[in-house]
Amino acid sequence: MADKVLMKGNEAIAEAAIIAGCRHYFGYPITPQTEIAAYMAKRMPKIGGTFLQAESEIAAINMVYGVSSTGKRVMTSSSSPGISLKGEGLSYLAGADLPALVINVQRGGPGLGGIQPSQSDYFQATKGGAHGDFRMIVLAPSSVQEMADMTVKGFDLADKYRMTAMVLADGTMGQMMEPVSLDYEIGAPVEKPWATTGTKMERPHNIVNSLFLVPDELEKSNFERFERYKYIEENECMYEEYMMDDAEICVTAFGIAARVSKNAINAAREMGIKVGLIRPITLWPFPVAPYRKAADKVKEIISVELSMGQMIEDVKLASECKVPVTLCNRVGGMIPSPEQVLDAIKNAANGGAK
């Protein structure tokens, strides 16, 4: 195991970003993601990178906009209230078709809420996150290893599709420690002929901008962007199926909730209950296919969430409401226990939702 290191989720994100070629980090401290900034503060000066603690989250996201315009890999990170502050910048990044990586290590809300883990920013992350018609690629890691993997993947997808990729984690994923292997093959940087790198008097100016003076040109840019989104929906969905082959009950969860759910599923299997898990890894694009398949054979889908029920809406759409979809949740910084999920599974096995 000597090729592995023991890392916090937040550290894994920071180191993976550096490995992926990110040399510009802008952020503002907020629990439970501050270790990302602290790690960057220690590492970036040693490798010729830039760490800058901005005066606010709003400043940080606009610094991201600036660096991204020059074609460099750049990231920021925050937790729920701080992501709300970044909203305007996220919309501008989308309007200017700029790639960026944004990390949200979620905590309980709404408002200032609390510092303990949550998944209640699902709507915000997957339905746009700010004004205007736009999407972000949303990646939901469920281990410290995946915190690193999704960071690398996020940079690649962001560059490939010229848009923001968000790693949607939670306080537990950020704070927990697990062994991690950081052995990545990083490909050659994506060509960015649109970047503002100086014309050298050899080409016309590149302009990065989200303002359109003529409405039909703005409409055209929206149409073109959504053609790209359609391609992403068809090609970039990621999910894990666990014990779904013979499942009669389907649990679905992402991130920390999926880990809790797996424990409950293992316990239920020992009791002879045929139950499996669908774990979306991309929350946008949402993986519709496994739910379509499950809806034809299971008798109930249980959505386990650290929210009042947000992903459950996408689950209902994906399964076309062919079977009951029920919610098993805790909120406000609390985490569902395996026993709570097991009870929900047992309830479903005994006839379940009416």
Add this chain to the structure above:
Amino acid sequence: MNYKRITLLAGHYGSGKTNIAVNMAFRLKKDYEKVAIADIDIVNPYFRTKDSQTELEANGIKLICSEYANSNVDIPALPQEIYSVIDNKEVMAVVDIGGDDRGAYALGRYAPGIIEEGNYDMLFVVNKFRPLTPDARSTVEIMHEIEAAGKIKFTGIINNSNIGNETTADDVLDSLNYADEISRIACLPVVMTTVMAELFDALDGKIPNLFALKLQKKLS
């Protein structure tokens, strides 16, 4: 290991201080009537000695920690009761200090009293599998930063090298050179090597001052 009246645990964040502190308090309780564990971690609001509160108190160990620990109040508060540990010389105490130099600043204000009494160990917890302390030199660099902030010199090293639940006996044996090199550079003894209880039998007799740890779990 012969315990002094106060055992101070400091180190790089995530090196394992809190888990060792709790286990050490249980160990001390076998030999001493009055044992206290004091949490002066002002850095990490997530994993704290308070996670083990029920078990500690059931064993008659006094837990001293900020009343805001494990709450949503994210402020670096110190417990006023900490002075009861420093002033009351009948208590055997383990003090869990926050990670890195930032965490050790909290120790600075208590350092004069501790040094004056002169019955303490200041132990440096190390783990070679943490990304920012992979070699002796980088680890000793952090050690000096902590000493400068905490205003107390270290007296010994605890080798807690592990890679979580994937740790093998060989990983621990491989880490001995790392701990010895830190020991040489820092001119401090390795007073203890800590391993998860499951690995104890495989390593017993091969490593001096081996100490079995039970992982303290966070209950939500």
